[in-house]
Amino acid sequence: MSCWETLADYGLRSLGIGERLLPRTNFTLCQQFVLIGSGMIWNVYFGVLALFSGFFLATGLALSKAAKNPFLRKPAEWFIFVFRGSPLFIQFFFAYFLFLSLKQVYPILTPLTSATLGALVVLFLNTAAYSAEIFYGALQSVPKGDIEAADAYGFSGWPRFRQIIWPTMLRLAWPAYTNEAIFLFHATTLVFFSGFPAAKQKGDALYYANYFADKTFNPFIPYPILAGYFILLTLLLIGLFGLINKRLNRHLPTAPKRGKRPLVPGFLR
């Protein structure tokens, strides 16, 4: 079987398209590359959607945490504390079993017990909490002069936030937020190892890498392939976020020179 045929058979296997049975004997290098790559679709799906939706909730949470009104502040503080203080792995387990119980009472919630939606909800809430803490920190460091100048120009309320505070907050938060995005993508590999079932063997990249390692009893091929895919994904992410960073900083006379800043490993679950 040529590699092209393998690609046609297994390229979209993680979505349930193509050959139904996974390879069982005579594993080729090509099969491992294609299937693990196919699993990456799920990692990208979880990562992109959770990151995008989490961004908006995080902005809201950061604002409520910075609010003076305790009815706004306390819920935001608790939300951030619960999701940042406990392991994502346990959150997945708890959420899965919670959704299972809810399903008994409200059958309409059945889709939540699948990884497609349930795990996405958990990742969304989790990344929102982590990003909110980053945004909150950035919000506290918005220069006082910026806000005073905005007041002097007659800005207030929504326009002041949208045009003065928010862009500066994003600009300050961006390096840390890039980290958060990278670790979110890494965290997506936990999904199929934490209760959520991989229906009909439709799993993510780590699921297939683990499948090959179990079947061949040779971890030295599938895991490095997985590592390669993730390093590529990380580089792509850094490039993309770098472009946005450039746009956020475009009004500054010279882009502030950051030396090789070590990425702080604070956002790993």
Next chain:
Amino acid sequence: MFQYCTDPSTLDGLAWLSCYLTTAKHAAFYVSFGTVLLLLAVTAPAALGMGFLGASAARSRILPLSIFGKGYIAIVRGVPDIAFFLFFVIALDQGIEYLRHITLCPDWDQPIRQGNDFLVCPAAKAPLGTSPQWVHEVYGFSIAVFTFALVFGAFAANVLYGAMRAVPRAQLETAEAYGMNTRQIFWRILVPQMWVYALPGLSNLWMVLIKATPLLFLLGVEDIVYWARELGGTKTPQFTEYPHGDWRMWYFLFLLVFYLAFTRISEIVLDRLMQRLTLGQATMGGEAQRKAAA
């Protein structure tokens, strides 16, 4: 455990619960919390040691050593940690068995990899097939500890590498002017001063390490996640004296609360430590403390 527990089916309410929560299996569940704490107690210093070695290698003047150190940091950080855990558990096991195989059975003529099998001579099995159960458990736990130390060592190396660079250059130059050699500067000037800069990163890492302990479950250790799944599952009257429905949700809620409490307490302790360390330092934090006191 209690006298009245001989026939649980006649009990209800709190009496039933007190019997249920003190069964032998629940005792194993409580002991597994000790496993988690033991893992943390062993892994944290081990990871710090690995991190120190990694950071020293990364800033070495010898090029291959520095490439090795930087590569170690970059690769471990670039790949999901759970992939590393799954990889190292098999890889380490096979590595150990392979080395034992070479030394113990030099005249074994069959290939080790036969198709999908990894075959070593029986004497090289680690641990030996004949050894008691506890040896297997200790072996599995040690491999888990080593894997954790390797992965978190890379994170610690990253923090310490940054901290070493944060020590003011003038300090090192002064030491040079006094005629110290490279080794003396490293041990007497750089290492004692880097800890203040490293502490925020290291305390962050401690939190990350706490939150990574449930991954022990994936390494095949019978930890709290294993027991929570086991005990919470639906129990029918045929197999147990304490039948109940699917309670896994409540068991995991308990684990969630346990971790929240654990991270919260760590946070408070580390904050105190940081306050103690910044006292009198010529940094923003130290200045703020001085002003507050005045």
